[in-house]
Amino acid sequence: MKTVAITGATGSIGDSSLAIIRKHPDQFKVHALSGHQNSEKLIRLAAEFKPKNVVISDKAAYQTVKKALSNSTTQVHAGAGALDAMVADKEVDLVVAAIVGNAGMDSVLAAVKAGKTLLLANKESIVAAGPLVMQLAQQTGAKIVPLDSEHNAIYQCLGSDYLIGTRPEHVRNITLTASGGPFWNTPEMDFVDITPAQAVAHPKWDMGAKISVDSATLMNKGLEIIEAHWLFNMPNQDIQVVVHPQSIIHSMVNYEDGSVLAQMGCPDMQIPISHGLGLGQRLSNDADFLDLVSQGELNFYQADMRKFQCLQLARDAMVAGGTAPAVLNAANEVSVAAFLAGQIRFDQIGHYNAKILDIIDVVSVESLAHLKALDAEVRQQTTALIQSNR
Ligand code: NAD
Ligand code: MG
Numbered sequence: 001m002k003t004v005a006i007t008g009a010t011g012s013i014g015d016s017s018l019a020i021i022r023k024h025p026d027q028f029k030v031h032a033l034s035g036h037q038n039s040e041k042l043i044r045l046a047a048e049f050k051p052k053n054v055v056i057s058d059k060a061a062y063q064t065v066k067k068a069l070s071n072s073t074t075q076v077h078a079g080a081g082a083l084d085a086m087v088a089d090k091e092v093d094l095v096v097a098a099i100v101g102n103a104g105m106d107s108v109l110a111a112v113k114a115g116k117t118l119l120l121a122n123k124e125s126i127v128a129a130g131p132l133v134m135q136l137a138q139q140t141g142a143k144i145v146p147l148d149s150e151h152n153a154i155y156q157c158l159g160s161d162y163l164i165g166t167r168p169e170h171v172r173n174i175t176l177t178a179s180g181g182p183f184w185n186t187p188e189m190d191f192v193d194i195t196p197a198q199a200v201a202h203p204k205w206d207m208g209a210k211i212s213v214d215s216a217t218l219m220n221k222g223l224e225i226i227e228a229h230w231l232f233n234m235p236n237q238d239i240q241v242v243v244h245p246q247s248i249i250h251s252m253v254n255y256e257d258g259s260v261l262a263q264m265g266c267p268d269m270q271i272p273i274s275h276g277l278g279l280g281q282r283l284s285n286d287a288d289f290l291d292l293v294s295q296g297e298l299n300f301y302q303a304d305m306r307k308f309q310c311l312q313l314a315r316d317a318m319v320a321g322g323t324a325p326a327v328l329n330a331a332n333e334v335s336v337a338a339f340l341a342g343q344i345r346f347d348q349i350g351h352y353n354a355k356i357l358d359i360i361d362v363v364s365v366e367s368l369a370h371l372k373a374l375d376a377e378v379r380q381q382t383t384a385l386i387q388s389n390r
Helices: 012-023 039-049 059-068 082-088 102-113 123-140 149-158 188-193 196-200 209-217 219-232 270-278 309-320 324-340 348-359 368-388
Strands: 002-007 028-035 053-056 075-077 094-097 117-120 143-146 171-178 239-243 249-255 260-264
Touching: 002 012, 002 082, 012 028, 012 039, 012 094, 012 270, 028 039, 028 082, 039 053, 039 059, 053 059, 053 082, 059 075, 075 082, 082 102, 094 102, 094 270, 102 117, 102 123, 102 324, 102 368, 117 123, 117 270, 123 143, 123 219, 123 324, 123 368, 143 149, 143 219, 143 270, 149 171, 149 219, 149 249, 149 260, 149 270, 171 219, 196 209, 196 324, 209 219, 209 309, 209 324, 209 348, 219 239, 219 309, 219 324, 219 348, 309 324, 309 348, 324 348, 324 368, 348 368
Parallel strands: 002 028, 002 094, 028 053, 053 075, 094 117, 117 143, 171 239
Antiparallel strands: 171 249, 249 260
8 A cells, every 4th residue: 555645636637646546545545635726626635535634835725625624634734845744744655746837846856855756747847956856866765757658658668677867778869759739730820829728728638728838839848858858867869859649659769779669558647647656567547548440540740840949949958958947947837827818929938938048047056945046036037028028
């Protein structure tokens, strides 16, 4: 029996994780769950899974959750440090990091510091704090298991002896597949008219709003290149991207002898999360089985780096190193939020991200405190830049 803590449990990755846990009550005990503003959902999840702790970060929502759970065995926490304590709790075996954005960075580092097994969905934290996360994991022995479908695919292909953070042996390079999002075929001149509703309607994956927009701009693939760099210790030129609209092959490892190992499956996050939660053991889930005959064709195309500026920006930030990925990541969070709020156009997301990368100097990553100060600065500057152009 493994005890599990899930940060960002009220989101899409939270749903998929809890769907698997629900099917295997003999193997998992939910110890802690966190949410941000969705008090109603957190209350419902607490009633079903009876965790020892829940954390709700929004102040107003805290009162609602506290009141609703006052007669239960679940303790309700909020405030600075509550998430860190939740994941570092000595009773927790597995931490599923499913918060969206840089808001997940502290709890990811807290889980790694406590030497936990970290099932990582929150890619933004490793993009921004890659050097800190990997160094700390080496010191504490924390095991990081990627849940992002591409990285989980590569992790599966590398085999059970592979140690995360080390350059895999006899591997020439890796290929991340990208669905291309809803607009990979849309002419660039039509990008100005794309609405938030169109951008979040992903053709293959059902995900939260922020990652759906990132998939539409291909920033998601850019963040994933940086994520792969840290997890698999590979340089920019060894991480290829190919557009594969059907999202059946989730990524590939290209060995020196010409063998290519790929992991396939229907596009459903329950598959990589099952692999992560199972820790080497296969767990059944509710995802559909792959039927290649009814699937028909699998296609592959070169990604257009000019049209999808964010993909190029991510490569540039990775090559620049130091704080550049953290700057890009924070700027992107602000510009995506501004797009979703109807303040900027779809094609301006990349434009603002590029401007901020240009303005802010790159230095080496010192500490979590350094990254948090930088994050606040980048947010403030990106917001100001957007406001000044409106
Ligand atoms: P989501 O928007 O559905 O859920 C986000 C979760 O984070 C919610 O529980 C929310 O309450 C919490 N949250 C948001 N802001 C917060 C804050 N400031 N403080 C604390 N908690 C906060 O997002 P998602 O699609 O589940 O994605 C979660 C993460 O997983 C992202 O980093 C995303 O890139 C990654 N991921 C998602 C998918 C997917 O299929 N959804 C696939 C691969 C990777
Ligand atoms: Mg992915």
